[in-house]
Amino acid sequence: MAAIEILALEKTYSVGFWRKKPRQALRPLNLTVQEGEIFGFLGPNGAGKTTTLKLLMGLIFPTSGSARILGMEIDDPRMKAQIGFLPEQPYFYDYLTARELLVYFGQLSGVDPKQRSRKVNEVLQRVGLPDAGGVQLRKFSKGMLQRVGIAQAILHDPKVVFFDEPMSGLDPMGRREVRDLMERLKHEGKTVFFSTHILSDAEALCDRVAIINKGELQGVGAVADLTSSVHGKVELVWQGPAVPSSLRALGADCHVTGETVRAIISESDQDAAIEALRRERLRLISVTPVRTSLEDYYLQILQPAAATSGARA
Amino acid sequence: MSASRKVSLIFSILLLGCVAASVLLLRRLDQMRTGATLDEVLYISSPKLLKRLSLGYDGLLADIYWTRAVQYFGSKHHEGARRYDLLAPLLEITTTLDPHLLVAYEYGANFLAPKSPAGGGMPDRAIELEEFGIRNNPNDWRLYYNEGFIRYMELQDYAGAAEVFARGARVPNAHPFLAVLAGKMAEHAGDSQMAKMMWSTTYQTTKDNTVRANAAAHLRALQVDDDVTSLELLTGRYQQQTGHFPSSFSDLQAAGLLRGTPVDPLGHPYKLMSDGRVEVREPDDLPFIQRGMPQGYVPPDAPKFLPAD
Amino acid sequence: MSARIAHIASNTFREAVRDRVLYNLIVFALLMSGAAILVGQISIDIERLVVINLGLTAVSLFGLVIAIFIGIGLVSKEIEKRTLYTVLSRPVRRWEFIVGKFFGLAGTLAVNTFFMAIGVFVSLLYVSHHFQKQDGWVLVALYFIVLQFLIITALTLFFSSFSSPLLSAVFAFSLFVIGSFAEDLRGFAAMSQGVTRWLATGAAYLVPNFSALNVISSVAHANPVPGQLILYNSAYALVYAAMALCGAVLVFERRNLK
Numbered sequence: 001m002a003a004i005e006i007l008a009l010e011k012t013y014s015v016g017f018w019r020k021k022p023r024q025a026l027r028p029l030n031l032t033v034q035e036g037e038i039f040g041f042l043g044p045n046g047a048g049k050t051t052t053l054k055l056l057m058g059l060i061f062p063t064s065g066s067a068r069i070l071g072m073e074i075d076d077p078r079m080k081a082q083i084g085f086l087p088e089q090p091y092f093y094d095y096l097t098a099r100e101l102l103v104y105f106g107q108l109s110g111v112d113p114k115q116r117s118r119k120v121n122e123v124l125q126r127v128g129l130p131d132a133g134g135v136q137l138r139k140f141s142k143g144m145l146q147r148v149g150i151a152q153a154i155l156h157d158p159k160v161v162f163f164d165e166p167m168s169g170l171d172p173m174g175r176r177e178v179r180d181l182m183e184r185l186k187h188e189g190k191t192v193f194f195s196t197h198i199l200s201d202a203e204a205l206c207d208r209v210a211i212i213n214k215g216e217l218q219g220v221g222a223v224a225d226l227t228s229s230v231h232g233k234v235e236l237v238w239q240g241p242a243v244p245s246s247l248r249a250l251g252a253d254c255h256v257t258g259e260t261v262r263a264i265i266s267e268s269d270q271d272a273a274i275e276a277l278r279r280e281r282l283r284l285i286s287v288t289p290v291r292t293s294l295e296d297y298y299l300q301i302l303q304p305a306a307a308t309s310g311a312r313a
Numbered sequence: 314m315s316a317s318r319k320v321s322l323i324f325s326i327l328l329l330g331c332v333a334a335s336v337l338l339l340r341r342l343d344q345m346r347t348g349a350t351l352d353e354v355l356y357i358s359s360p361k362l363l364k365r366l367s368l369g370y371d372g373l374l375a376d377i378y379w380t381r382a383v384q385y386f387g388s389k390h391h392e393g394a395r396r397y398d399l400l401a402p403l404l405e406i407t408t409t410l411d412p413h414l415l416v417a418y419e420y421g422a423n424f425l426a427p428k429s430p431a432g433g434g435m436p437d438r439a440i441e442l443e444e445f446g447i448r449n450n451p452n453d454w455r456l457y458y459n460e461g462f463i464r465y466m467e468l469q470d471y472a473g474a475a476e477v478f479a480r481g482a483r484v485p486n487a488h489p490f491l492a493v494l495a496g497k498m499a500e501h502a503g504d505s506q507m508a509k510m511m512w513s514t515t516y517q518t519t520k521d522n523t524v525r526a527n528a529a530a531h532l533r534a535l536q537v538d539d540d541v542t543s544l545e546l547l548t549g550r551y552q553q554q555t556g557h558f559p560s561s562f563s564d565l566q567a568a569g570l571l572r573g574t575p576v577d578p579l580g581h582p583y584k585l586m587s588d589g590r591v592e593v594r595e596p597d598d599l600p601f602i603q604r605g606m607p608q609g610y611v612p613p614d615a616p617k618f619l620p621a622d
Numbered sequence: 623m624s625a626r627i628a629h630i631a632s633n634t635f636r637e638a639v640r641d642r643v644l645y646n647l648i649v650f651a652l653l654m655s656g657a658a659i660l661v662g663q664i665s666i667d668i669e670r671l672v673v674i675n676l677g678l679t680a681v682s683l684f685g686l687v688i689a690i691f692i693g694i695g696l697v698s699k700e701i702e703k704r705t706l707y708t709v710l711s712r713p714v715r716r717w718e719f720i721v722g723k724f725f726g727l728a729g730t731l732a733v734n735t736f737f738m739a740i741g742v743f744v745s746l747l748y749v750s751h752h753f754q755k756q757d758g759w760v761l762v763a764l765y766f767i768v769l770q771f772l773i774i775t776a777l778t779l780f781f782s783s784f785s786s787p788l789l790s791a792v793f794a795f796s797l798f799v800i801g802s803f804a805e806d807l808r809g810f811a812a813m814s815q816g817v818t819r820w821l822a823t824g825a826a827y828l829v830p831n832f833s834a835l836n837v838i839s840s841v842a843h844a845n846p847v848p849g850q851l852i853l854y855n856s857a858y859a860l861v862y863a864a865m866a867l868c869g870a871v872l873v874f875e876r877r878n879l880k
Binding site: 080086095105109152 | 704711715876
């Protein structure tokens with residue numbers, strides 16, 4: 001069963017007081033996430049990532065379309081018992097201590113009263129706040145609040161967790177811990193859906209990603225598939241220091257270091273470049289394909305010129 | 314969406330139910346509490362304290378108490394009440410809160426002073442009210458007029474009335490009748506000419522519909538009294554001339570004693586009785602008449618002098 | 623369902639307490655003690671009157687202020703600060719949230735009134751030296767004041783579900799003032815004509831009827847409160863509060879959170 005099914009989900013806001021101008025925050029979105037996946041939802045700020053999450057959580061209502069989580073409609077309370085949500089820059093009742101907050105949320109999520117305090121302690125351990133249970137939340141730093149946020153999202157052992165920018169506010173150590181935690185969640189059989197604009201995290205963690213921009217889905221797929229679709233680049237190294245003008249004409253990126261020149265050119269220009277070197281009788285040292293990163297794919301797909309590639313399944 | 318729609322539907326029905334229930338309960342509560350708000354007036358032992366407690370909003374509070382006074386009087390009158398116990402406190406509180414609310418003093422003179430069932434039957438308290446009004450509005454002739462009116466009508470204190478009228482006549486822009494009333498008091502005290510003059514003054518100068526209607530009723534009554542007196546003089550003369558009383562007004566007309574058919578101020582012809590007395594056709598419509606009432610007539614509990622009657 | 627409502631209610635209560643709301647009791651205690659001592663030295667007959675009038679009026683006004691101050695933020699603060707996000711992502715129905723908040727604040731006010739009641743009776747004991755039978759009616763007056771709180775709480779909660787805190791405070795306070803003169807308003811309506819009459823009558827019946835719930839001066843004069851009045855007032859307050867709550871639920875149910 002698909003963990004998350006989004007069917008033509010759309011959100012349009014009417015902005016302005018008199019003449020209502022519609023603003024499409026999310027164009028009809030179709031997306032499916034399988035159980036047990038770590039799914040990354042990428043896009044620049046204002047692309048519609050948070051809007052999508054708020055629609056899924058029932059915080060705002062769609063203009064049209066629908067979605068199902070674990071086969072249940074998004075306004076079904078039984079479904080909510082099996083999901084966890086970490087919002088962006090979470091804010092909690094600052095007059096409560098961390099433990100009180102988690103106990104309260106445990107009560108609301110229907111955690112068995114006998115298990116409650118054990119689970120709260122466990123989850124505090126898991127997010128790296130073993131001693132902060134009795135501290136009032138108003139004294140927490142941003143990073144600590146983020147951890148509490150994660151804690152309340154996984155406290156009740158949900159099957160699907162939704163994280164909105166889980167790494168924000170964390171130092172590199174913290175980010176590493178969160179990445180490890182997300183891996184462990186996957187190993188426990190949970191589905192993780194998270195949005196981020198930090199591509200390296202997505203590349204390292206995700207099974208599949210979707211990229212969204214200006215409310216519209218731009219691309220979806222496994223990381224490897226997506227990166228391989230990008231026009232590759234090769235690195236040419238030759239004995240310099242001369243750089244043939246024809247190579248410069250190809251728009252190559254040339255760096256001269258001592259006696260060698262390195263240039264990155266696109267794969268399609270590879271033959272023309274080698275030909276140019278041969279004509280100039282320059283000695284070719286190496287030709288190495290450069291591994292395309294998700295960033296390359298991302299930047300490519302977000303460029304308006306590359307919009308011809310369209311959305312790919 | 315269905316779960317959310319269901320909730321909205323349930324709560325909408327619940328809302329409508331609650332609205333209906335609250336309206337019904339309110340009506341029941343109002344029935345239980347008629348006059349309860351007003352009874353609380355009796356607990357305000359110090360209107361001055363109330364004024365201080367109103368924190369400067371005394372004008373608004375005065376208007377509220379004034380409205381309560383009007384409603385109180387109107388509803389009690391309709392019930393045919395014989396006592397208006399709360400009228401005096403209501404007027405006193407109103408005027409303490411707003412000493413310049415002139416219409417309240419008018420009510421004092423026209424409805425607090427007169428004897429029941431036309432009024433509260435408290436002329437002394439009414440005079441205190443007017444004196445309070447004079448102290449606070451020394452240049453308003455109407456307050457002197459009100460006090461003189463009460464002294465004349467209810468207390469028959471002609472000397473006192475003349476004195477107050479004279480004082481009032483000296484006030485700038487005083488109504489010219491005040492001087493006239495003061496002057497005529499010595500010889501005409503107690504006669505209908507004075508009464509007519511006073512009721513006309515009230516009728517012409519008041520801005521309140523209720524007071525005006527009351528004055529009109531009194532003027533009509535005075536007219537009736539005069540008419541009946543003169544008509545009975547004529548029937549007496551006829552009897553002397555012919556040895557028997559006239560059987561109808563045409564007899565009087567034939568004898569040259571009368572021109573036309575006499576009608577009362579409401580337009581109904583008078584009735585000529587066999588013993589020479591003259592009576593009005595609809596005594597219920599003419600409160601305050603002293604003459605022309607049918608024998609054994611008992612006036613209704615609620616004399617018809619308010620505009621709504 | 624009821625467990626979740628109870629949890630939300632108790633958390634709302636906890637928030638009020640940690641917001642140091644109950645400190646108002648100290649001010650109240652000082653006020654009552656001062657008044658009792660002062661009045662005890664002035665004149666004989668009216669101390670009981672003054673203590674009851676002052677005490678009950680203070681209970682009513684303090685509670686009104688608390689109800690409005692806390693009530694206006696009950697929903698709007700949670701939306702503004704986005705603390706609602708992690709609450710509504712749980713199996714909590716939106717209407718349970720509203721009802722829970724209502725009971726939380728109502729409970730806070732009831733507890734507050736309970737302590738104030740003790741203060742009033744202690745002052746009463748101080749000036750009269752012994753309890754009289756009529757003092758029992760003071761309890762009824764206090765009960766009516768709590769009923770007033772239920773209505774005000776429900777109303778401010780209703781306004782809080784769609785309006786900013788400032789506007790909510792203005793609306794709630796205005797309704798309190800108008801509601802205190804509700805009977806006069808109905809009188810005005812009965813005296814007017816035409817369209818004004820319909821509008822005024824409509825308004826007069828929708829406005830909360832606080833005048834019937836105010837028996838302070840009556841009780842101060844040791845008058846009994848008729849049993850029927852107690853019955854009907856209770857029913858009315860519950861129905862009216864429920865009405866405002868339904869309004870709040872209906873607004874909140876379809877509200878897009880920012």
